[in-house]
Structures are given as structure tokens and as C-alpha cells.
Amino acid sequence: MLTLFNPQMQVQYCRDVDRVHFGLAPKIGHLAEAFGANSAETWLEVQLADLSEFAGCKEKLSINQIREMAQMIIQHYPYYNLAEFMLFFQRFKQCRYGRFYGSVDPMLILQALGDFNRERARAFDARRQQQQEQRRALEQRGLSELQQRYKERVPGAFTEQAPLTFLQYRLMGYDSMPAEQLEHELAELATGRKTLPTDLTDILEAACHAG
Numbered sequence: 277m278l279t280l281f282n283p284q285m286q287v288q289y290c291r292d293v294d295r296v297h298f299g300l301a302p303k304i305g306h307l308a309e310a311f312g313a314n315s316a317e318t319w320l321e322v323q324l325a326d327l328s329e330f331a332g333c334k335e336k337l338s339i340n341q342i343r344e345m346a347q348m349i350i351q352h353y354p355y356y357n358l359a360e361f362m363l364f365f366q367r368f369k370q371c372r373y374g375r376f377y378g379s380v381d382p383m384l385i386l387q388a389l390g391d392f393n394r395e396r397a398r399a400f401d402a403r404r405q406q407q408q409e410q411r412r413a414l415e416q417r418g419l420s421e422l423q424q425r426y427k428e429r430v431p432g433a434f435t436e437q438a439p440l441t442f443l444q445y446r447l448m449g450y451d452s453m454p455a456e457q458l459e460h461e462l463a464e465l466a467t468g469r470k471t472l473p474t475d476l477t478d479i480l481e482a483a484c485h486a487g
Contacts, residue, residue, distance in 0.1 A: 283323055293399070298403065301360075320350060324337060324342045327368060426445050444473075
């Protein structure tokens, strides 16, 4: 795990931000559960030490600061996957959250992580909105296709002359009927030998009993 997600892989792993957030990289909390808290802390300590060296400041993070920060971060962000931490450290190196002056400041790192957390939240909100829009588009396409089949299979579709309404056709299983069976049903309805409920509640109840 340490080899796969080492600091030198940050640039390569963070090219696709969507994959960083929504890919299959293990969460830091799961790493702690599977291999023990020490393994998760050690991995994060390596990332923090790399940032401290990269900053080029004279006063770098001490071992105790690195250890305590790793523990705090894992406690507050166990749901982050390893690639997300790598993205954070890469963005920090790009001065996205400010820069150090003279010494590596652990409080600035923790503050920056809070900024990154808000960026992450916006990414997840955008993802949820995109998925909702995709679901609505699929539902609309499915509805349009169903309406087209209703027009093709039911004489007088969407008029008062139709033997059954689109709602009845949609909810009572008529769309799945073979053509011959549907033709027979329509004839029965057209001659009045068979009637269907018209209220939505009654239609749903009849559909449940029919299923």
C-alpha cells in the first residue's frame, strides 16, 4: 500500500480529479481497520514528511508534530481515500492554500485541509446533481418511449376514444402484453364487456392484485 500510494505518485494519481474522489482507492479509515492504526498513521506521516521537505523551509515539521497531525487527521477524516489525501498535498504544494514562511506550520496544514474539505464537498454535491440529472433524463427517455408504444398499440391514444388511458396502460401491465392479448383486451374494453378503474389509487390496487 505504501509503495502504490507513495508521494512520488501524486502527480500521476491526481490527473483525473473525478477518479480521485470517486475511484477505488481505499479509505484511510478502512486502512486503519484492516492493517491497524499504526499502518494508516505511518502512511500519512510519510505524506506529511514529504510536504515538509518539499516546502524548503529551514524549520521543518518535527517527528512529534507529524505523528500528532497524522492521528488528528485520521480521526477527523476517516472517510477520505488515499488518493484524496494525495490530491490535497499536491494542491498544497501548488500554493493553493497559502505558503509557509520560515517554518512549516502544522496549523496552516490543518486549516488548509478544512479548505480542501469544502472543495471535496462541492465535488460530491456536483456529482450527486449530475447523477440526478442523468436519472431524470433516463426516466424522461423511458417515458417518451412508453408514450410512443402506447400511441402505436392503442387506437385513439391520448383521446377520449381510447379504450384505455395512458395511465392505465402504463400501470396495469398492458405494455408488456403480447400484441394478440392486447388486441383482445382492447376489444373487450371497447365493447364494454370489461371495465377498468380510473382513479389512480384504484388503478394501483388493481395492478397489485393483477401482479
